[in-house]
Amino acid sequence: MSRPLITSSSNPRLKAVRRLRRAPRRNGDGVFLVEGHRQLAAALEAGVCVRELFVAPDLFLGDADVELARLAELRGADVVELSREAFASIAGNARPDGIIGVVERWSVSLDSLRLGPNPLLLVAEGVERPGNLGTIVRAACAAGADGLIACGGGTDAFHPDVVRGSVGTLFKLPLARCDCSDAIAWLRKRDIRIAVATPDAALPHWEIDYACATAIVVGNERYGVGNAWVDTADELVQIPMPGPADSLNVAVAAGVVLFEAARQRLQTRAVRAS
Amino acid sequence: MSRPLITSSSNPRLKAVRRLRRAPRRNGDGVFLVEGHRQLAAALEAGVCVRELFVAPDLFLGDADVELARLAELRGADVVELSREAFASIAGNARPDGIIGVVERWSVSLDSLRLGPNPLLLVAEGVERPGNLGTIVRAACAAGADGLIACGGGTDAFHPDVVRGSVGTLFKLPLARCDCSDAIAWLRKRDIRIAVATPDAALPHWEIDYACATAIVVGNERYGVGNAWVDTADELVQIPMPGPADSLNVAVAAGVVLFEAARQRLQTRAVRAS
Numbered sequence: 001m002s003r004p005l006i007t008s009s010s011n012p013r014l015k016a017v018r019r020l021r022r023a024p025r026r027n028g029d030g031v032f033l034v035e036g037h038r039q040l041a042a043a044l045e046a047g048v049c050v051r052e053l054f055v056a057p058d059l060f061l062g063d064a065d066v067e068l069a070r071l072a073e074l075r076g077a078d079v080v081e082l083s084r085e086a087f088a089s090i091a092g093n094a095r096p097d098g099i100i101g102v103v104e105r106w107s108v109s110l111d112s113l114r115l116g117p118n119p120l121l122l123v124a125e126g127v128e129r130p131g132n133l134g135t136i137v138r139a140a141c142a143a144g145a146d147g148l149i150a151c152g153g154g155t156d157a158f159h160p161d162v163v164r165g166s167v168g169t170l171f172k173l174p175l176a177r178c179d180c181s182d183a184i185a186w187l188r189k190r191d192i193r194i195a196v197a198t199p200d201a202a203l204p205h206w207e208i209d210y211a212c213a214t215a216i217v218v219g220n221e222r223y224g225v226g227n228a229w230v231d232t233a234d235e236l237v238q239i240p241m242p243g244p245a246d247s248l249n250v251a252v253a254a255g256v257v258l259f260e261a262a263r264q265r266l267q268t269r270a271v272r273a274s
Numbered sequence: 275m276s277r278p279l280i281t282s283s284s285n286p287r288l289k290a291v292r293r294l295r296r297a298p299r300r301n302g303d304g305v306f307l308v309e310g311h312r313q314l315a316a317a318l319e320a321g322v323c324v325r326e327l328f329v330a331p332d333l334f335l336g337d338a339d340v341e342l343a344r345l346a347e348l349r350g351a352d353v354v355e356l357s358r359e360a361f362a363s364i365a366g367n368a369r370p371d372g373i374i375g376v377v378e379r380w381s382v383s384l385d386s387l388r389l390g391p392n393p394l395l396l397v398a399e400g401v402e403r404p405g406n407l408g409t410i411v412r413a414a415c416a417a418g419a420d421g422l423i424a425c426g427g428g429t430d431a432f433h434p435d436v437v438r439g440s441v442g443t444l445f446k447l448p449l450a451r452c453d454c455s456d457a458i459a460w461l462r463k464r465d466i467r468i469a470v471a472t473p474d475a476a477l478p479h480w481e482i483d484y485a486c487a488t489a490i491v492v493g494n495e496r497y498g499v500g501n502a503w504v505d506t507a508d509e510l511v512q513i514p515m516p517g518p519a520d521s522l523n524v525a526v527a528a529g530v531v532l533f534e535a536a537r538q539r540l541q542t543r544a545v546r547a548s
Contacts, residue, residue, distance in 0.1 A: 251523065
């Protein structure tokens with residue numbers, strides 16, 4: 001298999017990748033960057049379209065990387081080989097493993113969410129730091145959420161640091177991006193209870209029942225959840241903090257509430273089964 | 275109050291600050307960088323020694339920043355004023371607020387931990403990413419932990435991104451850094467139960483009782499908890515993950531177990547009080 005080889009970091013295709021990393025939203029209307037074996041494997045498994053794959057075989061860790069490139073090629077990716085130096089010019093990871101893909105974005109409308117019975121959803125309002133949103137995606141996916149609704153501005157859901165922080169789960173968890181008002185209307189129409197996590201609430205987060213259809217809402221890193229969500233909430237809950245700190249990282253807060261919901265749901269299932 | 279003014283980014287003192295940011299461990303034997311009003315306020319409140327304070331009044335958000343600089347000066351800090359451009363050369367934050375301090379490190383030996391009755395501790399083994407360790411410090415502090423033991427290598431606990439991620443709680447939560455074997459011996463000597471969080475465990479994390487003296491152990495981002503901890507553990511627990519993802523960010527995992535412990539402790543207290 002003979003592939004084109006790029007050895008110069010000033011090659012226009014590599015310049016395009018660097019632009020995509022610098023300003024994903026401006027330069028990535030239709031595509032986004034996915035770096036590393038684990039992430040690309042998840043992308044291919046999910047069946048998303050990998051348009052270009054840049055590989056540096058000198059950096060490969062083993063045969064699995066060769067296989068991954070072959071699979072991407074079979075699926076229609078334009079695979080380009082890079083010298084170690086040329087790859088370094090586009091790598092974002094501290095320890096690059098020689099694999100970066102340019103992947104097509106997919107639809108993130110609310111209609112793309114498919115819900116099972118008694119769905120569990122996570123709503124992230126205005127989360128600004130892509131690393132936080134990626135970590136939230138990973139936690140929501142692990143907790144068994146049916147999907148994530150990112151609303152009210154904030155980071156691009158396809159930012160390279162969202163992809164990295166999600167450790168491949170961005171390709172597994174159904175995702176929607178919309179205005180807050182649309183998200184609220186969509187949840188209301190489906191009779192999904194809205195549980196807003198905010199430090200001002202009186203009720204501990206473990207006091208409500210998560211077994212029914214529920215959307216857990218977390219807010220912006222500095223300002224928390226906005227009034228639209230607080231005003232419409234069916235439940236306002238807080239995470240009681242017995243220590244001297246009075247706030248949590250938003251991804252940790254989302255994880256704490258999501259896994260309380262998972263605990264209740266698993267325990268309910270266990271009781272029913274026994 | 276007349277202070278020295280630096281307008282050139284090539285000033286040797288600013289070069290020293292940049293070196294400290296690039297390689298905190300190599301260049302920061304005795305000191306570390308603390309950036310931003312909220313963090314410096316926490317440092318001063320905790321009574322740590324702020325050796326130098328670099329301020330750019332052009333970037334101040336309000337009078338509180340002026341007051342903070344005055345307080346630092348009263349406490350013996352050498353306060354230096356910088357032009358906006360000179361400050362930009364040492365700033366690490368995307369939105370610098372004109373305040374960076376050079377702060378003395380303190381002792382992080384196990385002996386510096388002071389325990390109340392039935393202490394709750396968090397052990398972080400080999401956590402590599404400073405942002406993760408900072409987020410763990412914040413979560414442990416909020417959950418009411420008595421202290422954090424960072425062991426088995428990993429990031430410098432005084433890395434600028436630990437400070438930033440901890441949002442000031444690095445100055446509130448007692449911290450120790452040591453070898454794993456020393457940490458284990460220290461916990462054993464004090465009859466503190468060791469509960470290790472690892473995906474291989476059978477027991478859900480909520481099935482154990484956290485009301486007694488307990489150390490929760492989480493491990494490295496890629497490799498998890500090492501054998502020394504698994505072999506010595508009194509309890510091995512996992513966070514059940516009903517979704518298709520099978521792992522969590524280490525700070526989220528720490529948060530989930532810590533706040534399960536906090537929930538149990540608060541509920542026990544509520545039952546006793548009623």
